[in-house]
Amino acid sequence: MAAAMTLQDYLSLDGRAPEKHIVYGAAPSQFVELFLPEGPGPHPVVVLLHGGCWTVDFGGIRQMRSMASALAAVGAAVWNVEYRRYDEEGGGYPGMYQDVASAVDLLREHAAEHALDLSRIVAVGHSAGGHLAQWAASRHKLPSWSATWTQDPLPLPQVVSLGGLADLRNEAGLICTSCERTTPQLAGVPTADRPDVFLDTSPAELLPCNAHTVLIHGEFDEISPLAMGERYAARARAAGDEVEVFMLPGASHYDEVSADSPSWAIVGREIMRALE
Known part of the structure; x- marks a missing residue:
C-alpha cells in the first residue's frame, strides 16, 4: 500500500490546462476553469470546489486540476471554481458564499455553448x-433574509464531499483545532437581524436538502475524520436525506483529491456514478 499523502504532496498536485478561464467578478479570485472532454456532448458536469481551510495559505484551484484532468x-x-476565501478582501461571510452561488449559477449561461448537460450534474468539494x-x-x-439568498438557484441533486467540514455549529471545535478557523471567520458575527449565524452558512442547518450525498473520508484523515462524516450522515438521514459514507483505506486528507492516489479508484467511481 502506498504511503498516505502529506500536505506537501497535496500542494504539488496539478493537471492539464483548462479549455476556458471564465471570470464572474472583478476580484482576482472570482473565476472558473472549464475542462472539456473530447466529443460533441452533451457532457455531464462536475462542479469542483477546492479546499484549503478557507484560506489562501493552503493552495486552491490548481490542486484540483489533478481531479479535473482525470x-x-x-x-x-468540469467546472473548477475559485472563490474569495475568508482572508481575501470581500471574502468570508457573505462574499465567499455569494461567490460560490454566482459561479454555480453561471453554468446556465455557458451550458448551450459547451454542450453541458445540467440534468446530469454533481457538486464535488474537498475539505472546506x-x-x-x-x-x-x-x-x-x-x-430569504440571508445575504446569500438568490432566487431560483441551479439545482444540484448529487453531492460528493471529500473530507468535508459541513457542520459549522456542532463541529466548531474540531474545525478550530484542525484548520484554525473560527466561527466569525466562516459565518460572520451575530446581529440583531441575524442572531444565529449558522442558519444560512452551515449545511447541517439546512437539512433535509433533498440531494443524494456521498461523504468520503480517508482512514487517516485527521482534518476531517471519518467520525465527522458519520455524525453528519446520521443527522441527515434522520432528517430524511439519502446519504452514503465511504472510508478510503490507508488514505490521508490529501489522497482524497489526487487522481494518482490509490484512493482515486473509489473517489472517481463515486463521482461518475453520481452522473449516471
Whole structure:
C-alpha cells in the first residue's frame, strides 16, 4: 500500500490546462476553469470546489486540476471554481458564499455553448470545499433574509464531499483545532437581524436538502475524520436525506483529491456514478 499523502504532496498536485478561464467578478479570485472532454456532448458536469481551510495559505484551484484532468478524460466536463476565501478582501461571510452561488449559477449561461448537460450534474468539494459544495446543494433551503439568498438557484441533486467540514455549529471545535478557523471567520458575527449565524452558512442547518450525498473520508484523515462524516450522515438521514459514507483505506486528507492516489479508484467511481 502506498504511503498516505502529506500536505506537501497535496500542494504539488496539478493537471492539464483548462479549455476556458471564465471570470464572474472583478476580484482576482472570482473565476472558473472549464475542462472539456473530447466529443460533441452533451457532457455531464462536475462542479469542483477546492479546499484549503478557507484560506489562501493552503493552495486552491490548481490542486484540483489533478481531479479535473482525470474526470475530463473519462467524459465529464468540469467546472473548477475559485472563490474569495475568508482572508481575501470581500471574502468570508457573505462574499465567499455569494461567490460560490454566482459561479454555480453561471453554468446556465455557458451550458448551450459547451454542450453541458445540467440534468446530469454533481457538486464535488474537498475539505472546506466540501462544506461549500454541500451548502451549494442546499441553497434552495436558504432563508430569504440571508445575504446569500438568490432566487431560483441551479439545482444540484448529487453531492460528493471529500473530507468535508459541513457542520459549522456542532463541529466548531474540531474545525478550530484542525484548520484554525473560527466561527466569525466562516459565518460572520451575530446581529440583531441575524442572531444565529449558522442558519444560512452551515449545511447541517439546512437539512433535509433533498440531494443524494456521498461523504468520503480517508482512514487517516485527521482534518476531517471519518467520525465527522458519520455524525453528519446520521443527522441527515434522520432528517430524511439519502446519504452514503465511504472510508478510503490507508488514505490521508490529501489522497482524497489526487487522481494518482490509490484512493482515486473509489473517489472517481463515486463521482461518475453520481452522473449516471
